[in-house]
Amino acid sequence: MGGVLGFPPSVAAIMPGMEQWISARYLLEALIFYSSLPLLIRHGSGAGPEGAAWTIPAWGLFLLGFALFFFEARSLALFTFDSALMEGYPSAVSGAALGLALGFSPLLLSARRLRAFGVERFFSPAALVVTIGAAKFLLGGVAEAQEGSILVAFQRGMQYLVEHAVDHLQRLLLIREHAFIRAPFQGLAEYLRQDRLSTAIAVAFVMIPPLLVLVRVFSRPDPEVVGIRVAAERRLKVAFFRREMISLSAPLLVCLFMLMVSFHAVSAGVNPLSEPKPMAVSESEESPGSIVIPLEDMLGDFSNGKLRKYVFFHGNDRIIFLAIMKPDGTLGVALDECEICRPADWNTAAQGYAQRGDHLICKYCMSPIAIPTVNKPGGCNPIPVPFEVQEGNIEITVADIVRVHKAARALVKKGTHL
Amino acid sequence: MRALYIIGSRWAMAAITLAMGSVYVAMTFGESPYTRFTDFIFHSPLGLALYCGLVISLVAMSVLAVVRRIRPIAPSVDAVRSMDAHVHFTDPQGPDSLEGIAQWLATSGFRPRIVPQGLLARRGALSVLPGTVLRAGVALVMVALLMGAHMRQEQQAIVAGGGESVVLFDREVRAVSISSDISSEYLQVGKADFVLQGLSALMLEGHAEFRVTGWYPVSHGGLYWRIVHMGYVQPVEHGGVTEFLELDLLPPGHVAVASPLPGAGVYEFRLAPERQIKKGLITGDVYNLISPRYELSPRGRKDGMIMARATEAARIGVDNVQLGPAGLYVTLLAARDPSLPFLRAGLLVLALALLMMIARIFWYERVFVAVMHEGSPLLGYSEEFYKKWGIYKFRRWTSGGNAP
Numbered sequence: 020m021g022g023v024l025g026f027p028p029s030v031a032a033i034m035p036g037m038e039q040w041i042s043a044r045y046l047l048e049a050l051i052f053y054s055s056l057p058l059l060i061r062h063g064s065g066a067g068p069e070g071a072a073w074t075i076p077a078w079g080l081f082l083l084g085f086a087l088f089f090f091e092a093r094s095l096a097l098f099t100f101d102s103a104l105m106e107g108y109p110s111a112v113s114g115a116a117l118g119l120a121l122g123f124s125p126l127l128l129s130a131r132r133l134r135a136f137g138v139e140r141f142f143s144p145a146a147l148v149v150t151i152g153a154a155k156f157l158l159g160g161v162a163e164a165q166e167g168s169i170l171v172a173f174q175r176g177m178q179y180l181v182e183h184a185v186d187h188l189q190r191l192l193l194i195r196e197h198a199f200i201r202a203p204f205q206g207l208a209e210y211l212r213q214d215r216l217s218t219a220i221a222v223a224f225v226m227i228p229p230l231l232v233l234v235r236v237f238s239r240p241d242p243e244v245v246g247i248r249v250a251a252e253r254r255l256k257v258a259f260f261r262r263e264m265i266s267l268s269a270p271l272l273v274c275l276f277m278l279m280v281s282f283h284a285v286s287a288g289v290n291p292l293s294e295p296k297p298m299a300v301s302e303s304e305e306s307p308g309s310i311v312i313p314l315e316d317m318l319g320d321f322s323n324g325k326l327r328k329y330v331f332f333h334g335n336d337r338i339i340f341l342a343i344m345k346p347d348g349t350l351g352v353a354l355d356e357c358e359i360c361r362p363a364d365w366n367t368a369a370q371g372y373a374q375r376g377d378h379l380i381c382k383y384c385m386s387p388i389a390i391p392t393v394n395k396p397g398g399c400n401p402i403p404v405p406f407e408v409q410e411g412n413i414e415i416t417v418a419d420i421v422r423v424h425k426a427a428r429a430l431v432k433k434g435t436h437l
Numbered sequence: 438m439r440a441l442y443i444i445g446s447r448w449a450m451a452a453i454t455l456a457m458g459s460v461y462v463a464m465t466f467g468e469s470p471y472t473r474f475t476d477f478i479f480h481s482p483l484g485l486a487l488y489c490g491l492v493i494s495l496v497a498m499s500v501l502a503v504v505r506r507i508r509p510i511a512p513s514v515d516a517v518r519s520m521d522a523h524v525h526f527t528d529p530q531g532p533d534s535l536e537g538i539a540q541w542l543a544t545s546g547f548r549p550r551i552v553p554q555g556l557l558a559r560r561g562a563l564s565v566l567p568g569t570v571l572r573a574g575v576a577l578v579m580v581a582l583l584m585g586a587h588m589r590q591e592q593q594a595i596v597a598g599g600g601e602s603v604v605l606f607d608r609e610v611r612a613v614s615i616s617s618d619i620s621s622e623y624l625q626v627g628k629a630d631f632v633l634q635g636l637s638a639l640m641l642e643g644h645a646e647f648r649v650t651g652w653y654p655v656s657h658g659g660l661y662w663r664i665v666h667m668g669y670v671q672p673v674e675h676g677g678v679t680e681f682l683e684l685d686l687l688p689p690g691h692v693a694v695a696s697p698l699p700g701a702g703v704y705e706f707r708l709a710p711e712r713q714i715k716k717g718l719i720t721g722d723v724y725n726l727i728s729p730r731y732e733l734s735p736r737g738r739k740d741g742m743i744m745a746r747a748t749e750a751a752r753i754g755v756d757n758v759q760l761g762p763a764g765l766y767v768t769l770l771a772a773r774d775p776s777l778p779f780l781r782a783g784l785l786v787l788a789l790a791l792l793m794m795i796a797r798i799f800w801y802e803r804v805f806v807a808v809m810h811e812g813s814p815l816l817g818y819s820e821e822f823y824k825k826w827g828i829y830k831f832r833r834w835t836s837g838g839n840a841p
Contacts, residue, residue, distance in 0.1 A: 191780060
């Protein structure tokens with residue numbers, strides 16, 4: 020069905036756009052993952068008296084298979100059609116069909132051995148579904164050949180929710196924050212609004228199902244062996260039980276590992292390191308002796324809080340400086356270097372700052388610098404440059420920036436080894 | 438009672454929470470999902486039904502939890518066998534009566550009671566309290582939020598110290614004086630953060646005085662009052678007529694737009710530093726925030742900049758003006774919200790519940806039940822949590838003969 024919806028252009032054209040497909044895929048992945056909880060309640064940990072011989076009904080298997088393959092089949096059909104346009108229609112279709120057959124053939128050839136394998140030794144229904152769900156989280160996005168992961172959307176959504184909930188609560192308690200009037204519990208609110216809390220909530224939400232299944236596996240006590248007279252038999256019974264527990268817990272530990280890897284990748288996705296290319300600026304003709312940077316230009320205006328870099332050529336000197344609007348609406352202008360770090364001249368990748376979320380990151384020592392502290396000198400903060408805001412422009416005198424640049428060059432900095 | 442069991446069940450609460458979560462997820466596909474979601478749950482019939490259902494479910498769960506805890510346990514063979522672990526003391530060397538078991542339990546802080554049907558010993562009965570208090574706090578907060586969404590009213594007005602009165606909620610109030618911790622030597626390094634903490638206004642309503650601050654809202658006359666903004670009031674006298682300019686100039690660097698004189702055009706005002714201090718790479722500006730110096734620039738023009746100071750004369754265009762002493766104005770927020778005390782109480786109750794959870798006295802319940810069965814005691818044990826370890830402990834006690 021996925022293939023049919025993706026292959027013929029006439030059908031693909033009337034289908035919803037990519038965003039809707041991705042959203043539907045996210046919902047399906049979440050459904051698979053969290054369906055482990057009702058299965059856990061119903062079937063338990065899958066071993067021993069509470070879940071000795073479990074079966075998933077045929078319709079359940081059909082739905083699971085449909086969910087797993089629908090989106091992948093659609094993407095495959097889209098790719099096949101694109102290839103057909105480039106390579107020639109018949110060969111692309113037959114190539115795709117042959118690839119599919121080859122892909123499924125190991126499964127078909129080893130079907131008998133797999134049946135004898137006894138998947139219930141390692142998986143309870145809940146564990147099976149949660150592991151498949153975790154694998155989908157990790158690999159999700161491969162289907163659409165893009166880097167969209169449900170965890171990125173989930174974490175961003177959680178950040179948004181927490182920020183707005185904290186704002187809402189402050190407004191209700193009549194302690195709304197202000198640019199310069201300190202409000203009660205402002206520090207606490209700022210702490211709660213950091214992405215730390217939303218990340219922790221997102222991690223908790225996602226880790227809870229496999230952890231619950233794992234706890235259920237380990238929460239069963241050793242079997243009662245008091246009535247068994249022979250000591251070896253007692254030991255054997257306990258040993259079998261514990262081996263069974265290890266077998267059941269192994270896939271869940273793999274599942275937890277997959278989720279940790281996913282979150283590690285997501286953190287970079289939610290807050291990627293952003294470093295704009297420096298834009299060349301020169302002395303203004305209308306204001307000689309000054310560099311004039313408009314607050315609003317073709318890149319947008321500074322109010323988006325994004326870091327901007329500029330390069331000013333003065334004789335043989337190449338002066339790179341940055342500008343950013345701070346959360347309180349004031350501007351920060353500074354050199355793209357600090358007083359301490361001195362990466363080697365060849366190590367251009369480690370020079371300067373990049374932006375990650377609401378911090379600037381020194382690329383040499385990876386220190387996070389809170390954006391509100393830009394213009395405060397010292398430490399790993401970028402070296403401030405004097406500036407003024409005049410009529411919607413940032414004005415920096417050439418004399419000032421050259422003076423600051425020369426003073427920065429004259430500083431004895433550490434970190435000259437790399 | 439059956440209805441109570443249904444609405445207070447975990448399934449009911451899970452279903453309602455899932456429904457509300459699904460609505461929120463659906464709204465994330467549009468603009469401003471949070472605002473739309475709060476509008477939905479507080480103002481739409483379905484949202485209100487889900488919201489009130491959740492509150493009722495929370496309350497029902499607490500009632501059921503308390504009822505189950507205070508309901509007396511009836512010792513019986515079936516009751517003992519349904520516990521986490523049980524043992525039948527058929528060994529002649531073990532305890533042979535309920536009194537023997539009672540003595541054994543009493544050595545470790547349990548207070549066993551022998552009743553006609555058997556023996557009961559319980560510790561940690563208070564463990565039901567933290568969860569109950571937590572649910573009560575959540576329910577109280579939810580009710581307060583619903584009340585606030587429908588009943589809150591806010592009004593704002595600008596008042597200057599010693600200035601005219603304003604009317605808020607049909608109440609006439611006047612600012613007698615405004616005080617803050619601004620200084621005459623404020624050093625700003627770069628564009629450093631400017632924070633005020635000592636801002637307050639002495640207000641007068643009729644003959645009653647009350648002080649409003651920028652910190653916690655104060656309650657007066659059924660309303661809540663708080664300062665939400667501050668700026669300068671600069672009198673400009675020309676030809677016997679005094680104009681009062683409200684200038685939003687803080688923090689230093691902020692630009693305010695005003696017309697200092699009728700017909701003089703619009704000017705951009707900003708605070709001008711008294712002097713600059715340079716130390717190495719650091720440059721700081723010193724501002725006199727009590728008697729400020731202003732830099733006036735005609736809007737849309739690069740020339741014609743004027744420097745002026747409060748209490749001094751200045752020339753604006755062709756006119757000579759006299760600037761009076763700079764005063765302060767504040768923006769006053771008045772709110773009428775009967776739900777605010779409930780919201781605060783709910784948050785306090787939540788905090789109390791979290792503290793209760795870590796207090797040892799409220800830790801998990803442990804229960805021993807024993808009956809005589811076929812002439813020898815049958816003893817059962819249950820723990821509220823950590824059941825596996827509870828079972829292991831019980832086996833150790835009963836096999837080794839050690840007291841719990």
